[in-house]
Amino acid sequence: MKAANASLARWGTTIFTTMSALAVEHGAINLGQGFPDEEGPEEVRRLAAATVLSGPNQYPPMRGLPELRQAVAGHDSRRYRLDLDPEREVLITSGATEALAASFFGLLEPGDEAVVIEPLYDSYLPIIERAGAVARIVRTTPPEWTLPRDALAAAFSPRTKLLVLNSPQNPSGKVFTADELRFISELLRTHDAYAVCDEVYEHLVFSPADHRPLITLAGMRERCLRIGSAGKTFSATGWKVGWACGAQPLIDAAARAHQFLTFTTPPNLQRAVATGLAAGDDGWFAALATNQQHKRDLLAAGLRRAGFTPLPAAGTFFLVADRRALGFSGDDGAFCRYLTTKAGVAAIPVSAFYCGDGPEGFIRFCFCKRDAVLEEAVGRLVKHFC
Numbered sequence: 001m002k003a004a005n006a007s008l009a010r011w012g013t014t015i016f017t018t019m020s021a022l023a024v025e026h027g028a029i030n031l032g033q034g035f036p037d038e039e040g041p042e043e044v045r046r047l048a049a050a051t052v053l054s055g056p057n058q059y060p061p062m063r064g065l066p067e068l069r070q071a072v073a074g075h076d077s078r079r080y081r082l083d084l085d086p087e088r089e090v091l092i093t094s095g096a097t098e099a100l101a102a103s104f105f106g107l108l109e110p111g112d113e114a115v116v117i118e119p120l121y122d123s124y125l126p127i128i129e130r131a132g133a134v135a136r137i138v139r140t141t142p143p144e145w146t147l148p149r150d151a152l153a154a155a156f157s158p159r160t161k162l163l164v165l166n167s168p169q170n171p172s173g174k175v176f177t178a179d180e181l182r183f184i185s186e187l188l189r190t191h192d193a194y195a196v197c198d199e200v201y202e203h204l205v206f207s208p209a210d211h212r213p214l215i216t217l218a219g220m221r222e223r224c225l226r227i228g229s230a231g232k233t234f235s236a237t238g239w240k241v242g243w244a245c246g247a248q249p250l251i252d253a254a255a256r257a258h259q260f261l262t263f264t265t266p267p268n269l270q271r272a273v274a275t276g277l278a279a280g281d282d283g284w285f286a287a288l289a290t291n292q293q294h295k296r297d298l299l300a301a302g303l304r305r306a307g308f309t310p311l312p313a314a315g316t317f318f319l320v321a322d323r324r325a326l327g328f329s330g331d332d333g334a335f336c337r338y339l340t341t342k343a344g345v346a347a348i349p350v351s352a353f354y355c356g357d358g359p360e361g362f363i364r365f366c367f368c369k370r371d372a373v374l375e376e377a378v379g380r381l382v383k384h385f386c
Contacts, residue, residue, distance in 0.1 A: 007129045014122055015352040019336060023346035029369075029377040031299075032336075032346040034170070034317045036368040040234035041284055044276040048239075051268035060267040062259050064092025064243070068270045071277035072228065072243050078282065080216050088248040091255050092270060094262040095240035096200045096229040099254070101127050102261055103196045103225050103244060106253035108133040112161035115152070119171055119353030121198065124164055133161065137355055142320060142362045143311050145174045149183055156187055162194040163187070165214055168201040171320060171353050171364040173313030175209045185217045194250065195220070200229035200242075201316045203285040206293040209314035215246065222247045225254060230273040232317075233285070235368070239269045292317065292368060299367040302378025306385045317368040320350055324361040326385060332360055339363075343384035345377045 003009070016033045023030040039045060063069065069086040076082040084090055093099040100123060108114060110132030116124050118139045128135050136155040140147060165184065167176040176184075188195055197214050205211045215224035230241040244254050276284065299319055300310040309322040328335045332349030340346040347365050351358030367374060 005130070008126055011126050015348055016122075019340065019346050019348055022337065022340050026341050026344065028340045028344045028346045029373060029380065030346045031365045031367070031369065031374075031377055032340075032348045034366045034368065035237045036235040036317075037370055037373060038235060040236040041276060044234055044272045045236075047275050048268045048272035051271050056267050058267075060264050060270060062264055063255055064090070064265065065267060065270040065274065068092055068243075068274040068277075071274040072245060075277045076226075076245060080213055082213070082216055082245075084245055085248070089245060089251055091244045091251050091258060092265055093242045093244060093258055094265045095231065096198065096227050096242035097123050098240075098258070098262055099227045099242040099244045100124070100196065100198060102254040102258040103227070103250075104128055104131050104133075105257035105261075106255070107194060107196070107225075107250070108161055111159065113157060113159045115155045115160060115163040115193075117147075117152075117163075117165070117169075118355065119169070119350060119358070120164070120355075121166060121170055122353070125355060128164075134159075135355075136160070139354070140172070140174070141359045142172070142350065143322065145169075145172045147176070147180050147183075152184075153187060156191045156193065158191075160191050160193045162196055164196050164198065166198040167214075168199075168205055168211060168315030170201065170316050171318045171348070171350055173311075173316050173318055173320065175205055175211055175314040178212060181212060181214050181217060185214065185220050188223055189219050193223070195224045197224055197226045199226055200232045202228065203233050203288055204292055204317060205289060205315040206296065206313070211315065222249075225250050230269075230276070233288075234273065234276055235288070239273070241265055241269050241273050295367040295369070295371065295374060298371060299365060299374050299378065302374070302381065303365070306378065306381035308381075311362075317366050319365045319367055320362050321365060322361055323363055332363055336363055344380045 019032040069090040072090045073084040073086040104127045108131040112133040114128045115136045138152045215226050225246040228243050231237040303310050311320045313319050347363045350362040
């Protein structure tokens with residue numbers, strides 16, 4: 001039998017699927033995979049349900065319902081003073097991962113280079129490689145996650161087509177500073193490169209940190225594709241509604257790939273997301289950040305009691321903790337399996353977010369769970385380790 005595609009076959013099953021299955025098998029609390037256990041705003045869900053019955057249920061426009069594209073543009077105008085043409089500069093996709101894939105397939109050609117910053121979301125490298133491009137990896141490490149500017153500059157070359165920027169960053173919780181963004185923008189201008197900006201956690205930023213999209217910096221309007229996610233914004237990860245925003249030539253490139261990936265996205269979900277984004281007071285977004293910051297602090301305090309050392313997290317659903325004081329002799333993967341099967345709490349090794357050998361001694365917990373679930377998880381950890 002002829003072999004399947006080698007660039008995808010070598011990646012196997014993701015660590016998230018593996019650890020979630022192990023959690024189910026052992027009745028563990030799953031603080032590994034990043035999905036909330038509370039549903040999103042009721043009015044948004046009710047509209048999605050009602051639209052299934054009332055219609056339309058046929059193909060929406062390939063680039064997305066006009067009302068959702070307008071809502072995305074309006075949201076970015078209110079929050080970031082970003083002036084987007086909803087007809088030409090907004091593309092609706094079936095989730096942010098599909099937006100990333102469409103952006104990579106639309107912009108990259110075989111032999112191009114893409115600069116990526118570790119730790120990184122697991123879809124980046126497989127899609128970049130499947131596009132025939134070469135990833136140039138720059139590493140940040142815990143506990144500070146400092147951007148290594150010399151290494152980043154050295155990763156750029158005449159063949160660099162784009163940089164992938166994830167801020168707020170999964171799994172570190174790092175929010176890139178204004179000074180770091182300026183440094184990145186200078187590199188992009190110098191090397192005539194684009195940026196694909198994964199900003200799905202834009203509404204999950206905790207005081208006093210502040211999220212500033214790279215596209216809003218001087219000279220970046222024509223160079224950036226900004227990726228957003230309704231799943232993260234409205235705590236509805238199963239909906240798989242995402243979008244890409246940027247200059248028309250970049251959106252056109254992504255749309256040419258999108259039409260052959262998923263073509264479109266369920267119209268009832270698009271309509272519901274449009275209503276949620278169009279809410280003028282943005283009250284849901286502020287409440288979401290406040291609520292998740294409380295959960296971060298609740299889990300961090302509990303991890304300290306159990307003997308972990310939590311690292312600062314300025315955003316996202318995730319908290320990285322140093323587990324080395326607990327004295328476990330195996331690597332982080334073995335520790336997470338031990339934690340799941342013996343302590344009854346699932347987590348993800350941070351090393352899984354690196355290509356090759358990653359830093360050891362750090363694991364990622366997801367805190368977007370009900371307080372009672374977090375308290376039960378903390379109780380299990382304290383009971384096991386103390």
